[in-house]
Amino acid sequence: MSNTNLQQEIKVGIIGLSVHSAAYTEIMNSGASSPEFTGCRVVAIFHPKGNPDVEFAEKQLQSFTDTIKGQGVEFVGSIKELVKKVDAVMVLTNDGRPHLKEIMPVLRAGKPVYVDKPLAATLSDVLAIFKVSGKYKVPLFSCSPLRYVKEAQDLRQGKLVGKVLGASTYGPAPIQKSHADLFWDGIHAVESLYTVMGGTGCKTVTRTFTDDADVVVGNWENGRVGVFRGARKGRSGFGGTAFGDKGITSIGVFTGYRPLVVAIVEFFRSGIAPVSNEETIEIYTFMEAADESKRLGGIPISLSEVLLRTKKTNKGGAFLMDFNS
Numbered sequence: 001m002s003n004t005n006l007q008q009e010i011k012v013g014i015i016g017l018s019v020h021s022a023a024y025t026e027i028m029n030s031g032a033s034s035p036e037f038t039g040c041r042v043v044a045i046f047h048p049k050g051n052p053d054v055e056f057a058e059k060q061l062q063s064f065t066d067t068i069k070g071q072g073v074e075f076v077g078s079i080k081e082l083v084k085k086v087d088a089v090m091v092l093t094n095d096g097r098p099h100l101k102e103i104m105p106v107l108r109a110g111k112p113v114y115v116d117k118p119l120a121a122t123l124s125d126v127l128a129i130f131k132v133s134g135k136y137k138v139p140l141f142s143c144s145p146l147r148y149v150k151e152a153q154d155l156r157q158g159k160l161v162g163k164v165l166g167a168s169t170y171g172p173a174p175i176q177k178s179h180a181d182l183f184w185d186g187i188h189a190v191e192s193l194y195t196v197m198g199g200t201g202c203k204t205v206t207r208t209f210t211d212d213a214d215v216v217v218g219n220w221e222n223g224r225v226g227v228f229r230g231a232r233k234g235r236s237g238f239g240g241t242a243f244g245d246k247g248i249t250s251i252g253v254f255t256g257y258r259p260l261v262v263a264i265v266e267f268f269r270s271g272i273a274p275v276s277n278e279e280t281i282e283i284y285t286f287m288e289a290a291d292e293s294k295r296l297g298g299i300p301i302s303l304s305e306v307l308l309r310t311k312k313t314n315k316g317g318a319f320l321m322d323f324n325s
Contacts, residue, residue, distance in 0.1 A: 010040040010268050013086035013111075014068075015079060015102050016093030017047040018056065020116055020257070022067040024090065027261045029071045040265045042090075044074045046082045048102070053178060054095045083109040088268040090114045096121040096179055100129055107136045112271055114264045115142040117191075118183040119280065123288040123310045130277050141273035142280055144191040146171075146238060148259035151252025152195045161244025166225045167196040169240030169251060173214050173230025181294070182287040186214070186230045189238060191283060193218070193226045196242050196251050200282045202226065204300040207293035216290045219300075281307070 012028065014021050024042070031037040045068060050056075056064070069075070076082050079102060083089065089106045091099055096118035106113050119142040120126045133140040146152070154160050155167075171189030175181055182190060194200075202218040212233035218226045240251040263274050282303065288310070289301040 008039065010088055010265075011043045011086045012040060012268065013082045013089045014042060014045040014073075015048065015082065015089060015091045015106075016116075017045070017050075017061055017064050017068075018092050018094040018116070019060075019064070020094075021045065021092045022064040023257050024092065024261050024264075025068050025071050025073060027258055028265065029073075036262050037265055040268060042068075042071065042073050044076050044082050044085045046076050046079055048079075048093065048098065050093070051095055051097065051178070054176065056094065079105050083111055086111065088112045088114075090116070090264065092116045096125070096183060100125045100132075103129055103140070104132060107132055107138045107140070110136065110138055112139045112268055114267065115140065117142060117144045117187050118179060119284065121179040121183060123180070123284050123306070124314050126281060126284045127311060127314055130281065133277075139267070139271050139273050141267060141275050143260070143275050144188045145257050145260040146188045146192045146254055147195045147275070148263060149192070149195075149252040149254055150259070151250065152192055155196045155242050155244075155249070155251060156198055160247065160249050161242055162246030164196055164198060164224075164242050164244050166227075167193055167240060167242045167251065168227040168229065169193040169196070169238075170229040170231065171238045172232070172236040174232055180288055180291050182214070182216075182228075182230065182290055183284070186228070187283070187287065189230065189240070190216075190228050190287060192238065192240060192251060193228050194279065194283050194286075196240070197224065197226045199276070199279045202282065202286055202303055204302055205286055205289040205293055206298060206300045207290040208298055209294045214290070216286075216293075218286060285310075 028037050089111050099120050169189040169192045173186035176184035201221040204219045206217045208215045214230040216228040238254050285303045285307045289303050289306045293301045
């Protein structure tokens with residue numbers, strides 16, 4: 001891939017106008033003072049018309065626009081025009097529903113792509129996105145910024161408490177009716193849980209739901225247990241605890257987007273996704289299984305059964321057939 005040369009300039013395009021569009025642009029375009037970003041710059045953005053149920057207010061959108069224009073970024077009229085101007089793309093639309101459609105022309109153009117959370121609004125579309133990424137042999141990754149909290153990364157590497165035997169995380173979990181319940185904001189603390197637990201291996205999920213909160217218990221291999229608590233009432237924030245064979249410690253506090261943007265730039269330079277497709281797919285399967293547990297009154301749900309059933313009835317796959325016909 002041509003953009004693997006660390007010395008070569010990488011021109012980055014953005015799809016979507018959001019908080020992250022403005023913040024990531026400011027961070028990435030600070031190359032003169034931040035050597036991690038030297039030679040990698042956001043140069044163009046396309047802002048598709050958003051869905052009114054999740055769109056930012058006009059005043060917010062104008063603020064994001066002013067910030068991005070202040071970085072010398074060009075606003076273009078289409079994704080087709082965008083991909084002609086750039087070497088890599090960040091899809092930062094604040095809505096998982098259009099992501100599959102937005103990503104298709106980027107992958108067909110052979111541009112590596114980072115996709116903001118939620119990767120999609122359904123597990124079906126998540127699987128379809130990875131299917132098309134594989135078809136065109138173009139690298140893609142998606143994650144929450146919470147994955148790159150320093151302590152969470154240290155725990156994953158066995159630095160703080162030895163082998164992690166279990167963990168609990170918490171965060172806000174508002175319901176957005178067009179997305180599977182936890183896909184919207186719950187994914188942040190779910191991804192923290194997966195980061196600390198070391199990745200894939202969850203077998204079953206059980207969800208307790210009330211109007212004010214969720215508690216989701218995941219049973220991993222070797223008897224390990226991971227717990228996510230999502231709040232919809234009272235004070236909210238991100239955090240959690242890891243339990244290891246050598247100690248117990250906090251999973252750390254979110255301090256900003258910079259570590260994720262560093263990872264995105266490294267991905268654009270190397271062409272190697274820092275999070276495996278398998279782990280990302282399991283995260284969304286975990287959340288989809290939690291939805292099924294809720295619908296069935298809180299019984300344990302097998303992740304493998306949810307994944308197999310979704311593959312068999314993949315509506316996202318049907319979209320791909322229509323797109324390629």
